[in-house]
Amino acid sequence: MADRPVPLAERRLMDVKLAELPNWLGKRDFTPNGLIRSVRGGYDRYFNKYINVKKGGIGGIAMLLVGYIALSYAWEYDHIKHDRWRKYH
Amino acid sequence: MALNFFDQFLSPTHLGIPLVLIAMIFPWVLYPSPSNRWLNNRLVTLQGQFFNRFTQQLLLPLNQGGHKWALILLSLMVFLLSINMLGLLPYTFTPTTQLSLNMGLAVPFWLATVIIGMRNQPTAALGHLLPEGTPVPLIPVLIIIETISLFIRPIALGVRLTANLTAGHLLIQLIAT
Secondary structure (H helix, E strand, C coil): CCCCCCCHHCCCCHCCHHHHHHHHHHHCCCCCHHHHHHHHHHHHHHHHHCCCCCCCCHHHHHHHHHHHHHHHHHHHHHHHHCCCCCCCC | CCCCHHHCCCCCCCCEEEHHHHHHHHHHHHHCCCCCCCCCCCCHHHHHHHHHHHHHHHHHHHHHHHHHHHHHHHHHHHHHHHHHHHCCCCCCCCCCCCHHHHHHHHHHHHHHHHHHHHHHHEEEEECCCCCCCHHHHHHHHHHHHHHHHHHHHHHHHHHHHHHHHHHHHHHHHHHHC
């Protein structure tokens, strides 16, 4: 059961223990190239898992759209909170 | 109740990043580039069919030389289509309600067509300013009118797009409250 110890910088997020999280974040590549690479990598993983399949359904795109709605809501929250139902305005 | 019905068209920023950036980049995510395979996934296939039919319809009235405009016209149309349709989802922001974006699209396109027309066929381009069969005394007036209409065209088209989208969103909000 003894796995080979993998260095912290190369582990995936799910394999990092909670206490090691700040260290792991510090070692990630935050240069512009690194950011672009991670965004592209994330997109490729999502694309290949949900969209680039033989019989992909609406779920792949639907998840993207729901995520977009959630992001827009969070971005506009300060603006939308004036629209709550109130007895007295 | 909204304080003011036009509040929904303000461009929101959060952490200093305007939402309009995300709203304009997101359509890019929805159109993956096709691979070299013979059979692509369903999304790419459907989009490919749509683009083919659309371009075919778009280029029907144009001769061979006009086909050079296919790429830019198609990409413009798909861009606007996706941005406007995404604006129908709840809580999203539609960049085309901002006059700045529409004018930014309208003026360069219009100017490009006018300048290219003047360069390649100046006589025919100027000839468009006078419709066929006008009575002789009316010619000076009509040329002035046609020139004015030529210059107003980008402003009219840009404002038209803005107004259409703004009216739609406003109507939805009016019905909802």
